[in-house]
Amino acid sequence: MSGNDYHDIPGTFVFDAEQSRQGYHLNMFCMSLRQAKNREAFLADEAAYLDRYPMSAEQRQAVLSRDWNEMLRLGGNIYYTSKLAATDGITFQDLAAIMTGMDRDAYRQMMVAGGRPIEGNRTKGDWDNG
Amino acid sequence: MAKIVGGYATSHVPAIGVAIDQGKTEEPYWQPVFSGYEWSRKWIEELKPDVAFVVYNDHATAFSLELIPTFALGCAAEYQPADEGWGARPVPTVHGHPELAWHIAQSVILDEFDITIVNDMEVDHGLTVPLSLAFGQPHAWPCAVIPLAVNVVQYPPPTGNRCLQFGKAIRKAIESFPHDMRVVVFGTGGMSHQLQAQRAGLINPEFDQKFLDLLVHDPAAAAAIPHVDYLRDAGSEGIELVMWLVMRGALGDNVTELHRHYHVPASNTAVGHLVLEPK
Numbered sequence: 001m002s003g004n005d006y007h008d009i010p011g012t013f014v015f016d017a018e019q020s021r022q023g024y025h026l027n028m029f030c031m032s033l034r035q036a037k038n039r040e041a042f043l044a045d046e047a048a049y050l051d052r053y054p055m056s057a058e059q060r061q062a063v064l065s066r067d068w069n070e071m072l073r074l075g076g077n078i079y080y081t082s083k084l085a086a087t088d089g090i091t092f093q094d095l096a097a098i099m100t101g102m103d104r105d106a107y108r109q110m111m112v113a114g115g116r117p118i119e120g121n122r123t124k125g126d127w128d129n130g
Numbered sequence: 131m132a133k134i135v136g137g138y139a140t141s142h143v144p145a146i147g148v149a150i151d152q153g154k155t156e157e158p159y160w161q162p163v164f165s166g167y168e169w170s171r172k173w174i175e176e177l178k179p180d181v182a183f184v185v186y187n188d189h190a191t192a193f194s195l196e197l198i199p200t201f202a203l204g205c206a207a208e209y210q211p212a213d214e215g216w217g218a219r220p221v222p223t224v225h226g227h228p229e230l231a232w233h234i235a236q237s238v239i240l241d242e243f244d245i246t247i248v249n250d251m252e253v254d255h256g257l258t259v260p261l262s263l264a265f266g267q268p269h270a271w272p273c274a275v276i277p278l279a280v281n282v283v284q285y286p287p288p289t290g291n292r293c294l295q296f297g298k299a300i301r302k303a304i305e306s307f308p309h310d311m312r313v314v315v316f317g318t319g320g321m322s323h324q325l326q327a328q329r330a331g332l333i334n335p336e337f338d339q340k341f342l343d344l345l346v347h348d349p350a351a352a353a354a355i356p357h358v359d360y361l362r363d364a365g366s367e368g369i370e371l372v373m374w375l376v377m378r379g380a381l382g383d384n385v386t387e388l389h390r391h392y393h394v395p396a397s398n399t400a401v402g403h404l405v406l407e408p409k
Contacts, residue, residue: 005358011329012366016285024195031194034215069327078326078367079190079283086215092144093397096330107331111395112159115333116324118363 010127011100013072023075029053029063030080039087068099132230132307136177137381137406138170139317139345139374140263142186144255145397147219150262163401166391167263170405173388174264179314181227181274182264183234183300184257185376186318187282189214191254198284199246201296203238204253204277205231212252221258221267227274230307234276237303243296253277260318263403273314282319282370286357293372294353297379304380317377319370321392322363323399332365333400338392341371342404346387349378367399374404384409 006014013019020027029050032038042049050060062070063084071081085095097107110116120126146163149155155164191212193199209224235247257277265272278300281287288296297315304313321341324332341364344352353375360369378385389405 005356006361009329009358009362009366011327012324012361013327014285014361014366015283020195020284027190027195031190034191034213036213039215072327077190077283082325083190083215092325096325096398099327100330101328110331111333111398114335114394115322115398115400116329116331118332118334118337121329121332122362 008123010121010124015077019075019077021075023077025053025055026059026063026071026074026076027080029055030076030083033083033087042087068095132304132309132311132313134301134304134315134380134382134408135179135312136174136314137317137377137385137404137408138174138260138264138314139377139402139404139406140260141320141396141399141401141403142256142259142318143396143399143401144214144259146401147255147259147262150267151220162393163396166393166403169389170264170403171266173405174314177314178312179273180311181230181276181313182261182316183276183278183304183313183380184260184316184318185278185280185373186256186260186316187370187373188279189254189256190283192251193279195284198281199279200281200288201243202246202248202279203231203235204248204251204279205235206249206251209251209253209275209277211258212254214254219255219258221262222270224253224257224261224271224275224277227276230304230311231276233307234300234303237306238296238299241299241302243299248279256318260316278376280373280376282372287369287372289357290353290355290372290375293375294349294379297376300376301380301382315377315380317374319373320364320368321371321400321402322365322368324365325367325398329365331398333394334363334365334368335392335394335400337363338400338402342390342392342402345374345378345404346385346406349375352378381406382408
């Protein structure tokens with residue numbers, strides 16, 4: 001197992017052992033938002049609620065500022081961070097748009113037109129040369 | 131004796147469930163998605179399976195990072211649809227088949243597939259969206275359901291080959307159950323999609339169509355696709371397709387393709403749907 005064969009994929013965080021270890025408390029915080037009473041408690045006082053989870057200062061800031069890609073970089077997993085998005089009333093498609101840096105309508109239009117093509121999006125080299 | 135009478139593969143996009151629940155299936159955006167399921171709705175209605183064995187993945191719902199089983203087999207009498215952060219789907223309680231499920235658990239463990247046995251779990255859209263696509267909006271699901279949750283969230287998921295071999299062991303298990311029973315095996319998830327980070331929205335129809343062809347005619351080749359190929363070419367969440375290989379393994383060596391449907395997009399995802407019959 002090379003283990004690193006997927007690190008050449010652009011714009012992608014693979015939720016591997018390293019990410020999972022780093023992101024454990026961040027993801028478990030997101031998991032808690034499955035329950036309506038926790039969603040209410042979080043929205044009432046975000047900072048106090050986050051004190052329950054021993055995440056890093058960087059992770060905590062990424063949550064407070066809703067920096068979705070930064071959460072992923074710091075070990076967040078999309079199925080967990082999407083629960084925070086749902087708490088904010090953001091749909092999965094709109095969350096995807098935000099992470100790509102596109103506006104909502106442009107992203108939706110891209111998907112209706114067939115999505116982001118694989119050509120030009122296969123390797124980090126593709127992006128560097130683009 | 132129990133018998134596998136069909137294979138049903140489909141994507142399980144949550145937005146498809148929302149469209150069904152909110153009565154939007156005839157809208158121009160959704161109509162081309164749902165029209166491809168009309169044939170198979172009639173097919174399964176006439177087939178009248180006793181049990182649907184549904185291979186799906188949990189999306190941080192019943193399982194979190196506290197516990198990450200690679201293969202978890204539901205042996206419970208019932209499963210409640212889960213609240214995934216926006217309220218539970220308005221779909222019927224899922225009734226299990228503990229006797230057959232426990233039989234399968236014992237059989238595959240003795241066959242050296244060391245699964246996790248689950249007696250209490252909620253089920254998320256990964257399981258309920260395929261049921262809605264197959265059976266519509268009944269007051270009660272028309273058959274018992276045995277859930278098999280596969281980890282595809284924490285890398286690495288099981289290999290395609292492991293999934294195919296496991297499917298074969300499930301076939302052996304079902305066929306050794308000493309009561310007459312008709313079982314349809316569902317493989318769910320996929321097709322190409324990426325939900326995260328700057329490359330979100332990736333769709334690869336060439337990969338998807340090739341995968342469908344291989345799954346039908348050359349499952350060993352489909353099972354040999356390495357994880358990095360799914361991640362790179364089908365998007366980071368396209369790796370869910372390994373679950374279709376469990377279904378394919380359970381159908382036996384040779385199958386007839388009865389129906390195929392492919393559409394882009396449903397929300398962020400390419401929708402694929404296959405109906406297979408064992409030869």
